[in-house]
Amino acid sequence: MLKPLQYRAGQLSDLLENLQSTGASGFIYINAIVNSEQNPRSRVVVLNNGEMVYGGSKILNNQEFARRIGIKLSHDWADIAVGYAAQKLQDPSSFRELLEQIVRIRVFKWEEIETCVHAQAVQVLEQTLPYAGKLQLDPTVQIDLSYGKEGHGLEWNKLIQDVACRHREWTALAPVIPSMEAVPQLSPGWRTVTDTKAHQHFHKWVDGRRSLIDIAEQLDQDPLELGRTYLEWVASGWITFVRDTPVTQEVAHVEEQRPIVLSVDDSSVVQILIRRALGDHYQVLFASSAVQALTLMNTNPIVLLLLDVTMPDIDGLEFCRTVRSIPKFKDLPIIMVTARDKFSDKLRGQIAGTTHYLTKPFEPEYLLEIVEKYVGQRRQKLKESPTKRTFDNRISEKSYL
Structure with missing residues (x-):
């Protein structure tokens, strides 16, 4: 088993993607720090040749796994079918062989099995992705789990999309x-x-x-x-x-070689997308509330602010006006990133002081292009007006420009 790896809030998705891209197989044990006063939330993810094939609160053997599918699908004869199929296995521990036997006798369909496992994996990601925690890979223990006649894993992009859909439903509640x-x-x-x-x-x-x-x-x-x-x-x-206790999120240490962009959005999925788009070029800090955002802005040399309109404690436009009222942030580029795309919404954003208005969903390449544009303009402006620099801007230019 490899040494546990600590990660910050919002980094888990990247770690899981990296493991998949290397074709890793094995069990991934995740301990998410949801609340500093509680025990970590423990979950396990299984990879098979670089594809995610399972996510749950614990590892099951092949018969327990199949019986759980039966319970979820409300198949009355599932328990009997699993016992019957298990007697015919050449490899008693094989997941794939057991599922093939069950599908062959038409108790389950491959589509039903995959749908059930996919739904559970989405819940695991939903319950762990937003938080900091520890990850540990055990490549010594592997299972031959896969789905469909061709034996594929769960589709990662579809998992992330479904996590986003569920986030919108939670927001409605x-x-x-x-x-x-x-x-x-x-x-x-x-x-x-x-x-x-x-x-x-x-x-x-x-x-x-x-x-x-x-x-x-x-x-x-x-x-x-x-x-x-x-x-x-x-x-x-x-x-x-x-109301639940606010989540304790770790603030990343300043990396002097990269400019810092702050994204204010309470959606963990949007945070993941923004990190993917900008992470190779910028250090991206995240805040889910106005208070947290102002704390980060006053303790880090932010070069650009990404701001959602819908925030849990204050309207994004009102927050933008607040930021603009602070002298040292008067010229800070502020890009509004929101699903509201009416002309009136864009006009209100302009009046509030936004530099650019970007609607969701967005292409990662386009977001990077827009950020590069306004960071570059700010850099040029600072170079051309040395006598007007504030103390904070001088620090920012020295460290990042």
Whole structure:
């Protein structure tokens, strides 16, 4: 087993991609630091010849894996079929051979198996990608897991896209359910519940200590699906939510050889895309709130700001106006990166003081081109006006230009 590797918030996706690009095989153990006051969130990802083939909270043997598929797909005869197929295996530990046997007797279809495993892997990525943590690869333990007649792995880009879709759904729930880390509490009205199943659920699981994801794990349910159910219970006046403790995110150390760009966006997926686009040319710092952003801006020589309109604590346009009111940030390039693409939105952005308005989704190459343009213009302006440089700009030019 290789030595554990520590990584900062937002770096896990790049690490997993790098391992896949090298054709690695083995188990990847992930410990994500969701909250400094809690134990790390432990997950495991399996690679087979550079392709991700499994993601879960623990490793299962081949029969446990197949039975879990059966439970997820609600196949009544799955347990009997798995036992029958297992008796015919030449290699008792083979995942691939067992699945082929089960598909052959038409209990499962390859598409059903892959869909089920894909959904679970998406949840693993959703629950680990935004956070700092530790990663450890064990290449000595491998399994022959693959899907379809040709034996392929899970499609990485599709996994990331689905993580993004789920993030949008969580955002829609956010006014009521802040996140999967939020803790549900019983409201006084819960005693009037006539739904027996709901009443039993409240009595067993809602204790004011367990978070939504804790309860979902115990029930072996998708936290997002459970969240939709809780949304109905909140509307009925049975449940309320305690906001989760802010995530402790590590701030990267300044790398003197690269200019620093700050991206303010609460979407972990957007952060991943921005890091991919700019990471080879710039050191990219991330903030998910206005307070965190201002802290980073006052402690690092930022050369450009990427700003989302939708922020959890303040409107992005209002934050832009705030930044512009601070003398040392008067000429800082600010690129608004948002899904709002109406002319009126762009006009409001211009009035607020944005330098450029970029709509999502964007091509990575285009984002890099725009950033290079405005960083270059700022560099030239500083060189041409040496007598007007502020102390912060002189430090920035000395270190980065």
